[in-house]
Amino acid sequence: MTNVVIIGQGYVGLPLAQGAVQAGISVTGFDLNKNTVEKLNKGLSHIDDLRDADIAEMLSAGYVASNDPTVIKNADVVVICVPTPLGEAGVPDLGAVVSATKTIAAHYSVGTLVVLESTTYPGTTDDLIRPILEVEGRLLDRDFYLAFSPERIDPGNQTYGLKNTPKVVGGISAKSTELAAEFYSKFVDTVVTAKGAREAETAKLLENTYRHINIAxxxxxxxxxxxxxxxxxxxxxxxxxxxxxxxxxxxxxxxxxxxxxxxxxxxxxxxxxxxxxxxxxxxxxxxxxxxxxxxxxxxxxxxxxxxxxxxxxxxxxxxxxxxxxxxxxxxxxxxxxxxxxxxxxxxxxxxxxxxxxxxxxxxxxxxxxxxxxxxxxxxxxxxxxxxxxxxxxxxxxxxxxxxxxxxxxxxxxxxxxx
Missing domain, CATH: 3.40.50.720 (NAD(P)-binding Rossmann-like Domain)
Structure with a gap:
């Protein structure tokens, strides 16, 4: 797993790209925003946690930003880090996740590990992402692997960052969990494997629901x-x-x-x-x-x-x-x-x-x-x-x-x- 494409270069995807690059992994940051891509390739950061100097270091280590979806063809791992806001009447809006997954489905190679990091409701990885990736007869554990790993980026936190915050991973299959854990272990100190993707999805929601209720x-x-x-x-x-x-x-x-x-x-x-x-x-x-x-x-x-x-x-x-x-x-x-x-x-x-x-x-x-x-x-x-x-x-x-x-x-x- 040496070639990684991270879809979404915001407050989650960009620090993830930095961590992977620092571990010697070849990383392409994919983002549809042309302005974001241009700025990153010029060494300019657009998030609080990374300075321009950090982006410059990433570039010198081989990082590149792109809005060309064909970069996915050479990826061993594709990670989805796109926004999941609320739509009308408080209904989850997974439009960006669906769009990213369709882009992956159109370009991924056999054996690719796909990981969703965007926060979502339980069952999304299996019920929504998997069917899109299984187009044209392609199958889980044969043509691709699929897991969920909730982002735990805390902007502005000077104590806990990507490397020393435990990373939860849960795959749709045992092999998917194994591969996802192997990938994150390259640049995260502690990887915690959940029973499956639904458990990993719910763990993220539990963390923030706990805070939400106690703040209330x-x-x-x-x-x-x-x-x-x-x-x-x-x-x-x-x-x-x-x-x-x-x-x-x-x-x-x-x-x-x-x-x-x-x-x-x-x-x-x-x-x-x-x-x-x-x-x-x-x-x-x-x-x-x-x-x-x-x-x-x-x-x-x-x-x-x-x-x-x-x-x-x-x-x-x-x-x-x-x-x-x-x-x-x-x-x-x-x-x-x-x-x-x-x-x-x-x-x-x-x-x-x-x-x-x-x-x-x-x-x-x-x-x-x-x-x-x-x-x-x-x-x-x-x-x-x-x-x-x-x-x-x-x-x-x-x-x-x-x-x-x-x-x-x-x-x-x-x-x-x-």
Missing amino acids: LMNEMARFCHELDIDLWNVIEAAKTKPFGFQAFYPGPGVGGHCIPIDPNYLSFQVRRSLGYPFKFVELAEEVNNSMPAYVVERVQGMLNEARKSINGSSVLLLGVTYKPNIADQRESPATPIAQLLLSKGAEISFHDPKVDTWQVAGKTLKTEPDLHAAIQSADVVVLLQNHSEYDADALSQKASLFFDTRGVTTTSAATRL
Whole structure:
């Protein structure tokens, strides 16, 4: 297995390509976006976790980006790392996965191992991918091998990366599992083999559903603890001193990124479709987490009322509009619905983010405030949505007329915490 094609060169596919290249594997990064391909071949990175220097090193080691599907003909392994968003009414959209698989089916050679890394509902690898690859009488374990291995890329994580994060693999057949494990073992320290592809698919969804539900628990507690005048942040700090039986989760302005807002819905969808009843925990967690932007705006409005100001016409400065700290990724960021709700109530919004130059909200393009301290002093209320390392939240809160901390990082009486 020396020639690998990775379909999709985004936040999952590109680090995977880097890991394989560093292990001496010949890698072609396939992407339909011509601009992405051109940038990569020029040594320019478009994701937070890889620098231009990293791409340059990959290129010097033989990596190449391409939008020519014929590169698949020479591949021993083809890995699918394409987006799996939600479509209308929260239904999984596997259009990119189907398209990638059809491209593979049109070009793969006998003996190719195909691995799906894109998050999806249980059964996708066997029920959707396999039939597409079995065109014209081709068969699993004779003409191709097929496995699922969930991506575990955590953008911005300085401790765990591709190499030292255990990799789960589950094949449609025993031979497929064996080959997939052999492939990933070349550049991942620990490979964990699941019983099969369905188990591997469900393991990914369990990981993120677990987080989704526990975050929802904290978000709901944040509401009633506020009403009962209980400092939930202090409660969590006290509870997590227990050395067993407790893991700390935290409330926030909403959930963002690809995993938490999206992945549990894939599991809920499959349960409803296959079994005819709802996955109640997931649907309740979705309801709670999706309501947090409105709750944040409600709290902001309450703070302004106490200061004898109306939200209509008040200036609101939002700090941090990405979904995670210290990265530029804005996917599903709760900052967007919060901004839209503020605008609908007549607020005048502005933003500052050291990772984002321009931000699209309600059809408008906003530019980050060039002078953070001046912007804070001129705003009626400042809302900390993402605690980037560039922010000294305590110091910033001292400069603001009103400061609402949705991340619980401030320690002074000048700030109001979620």
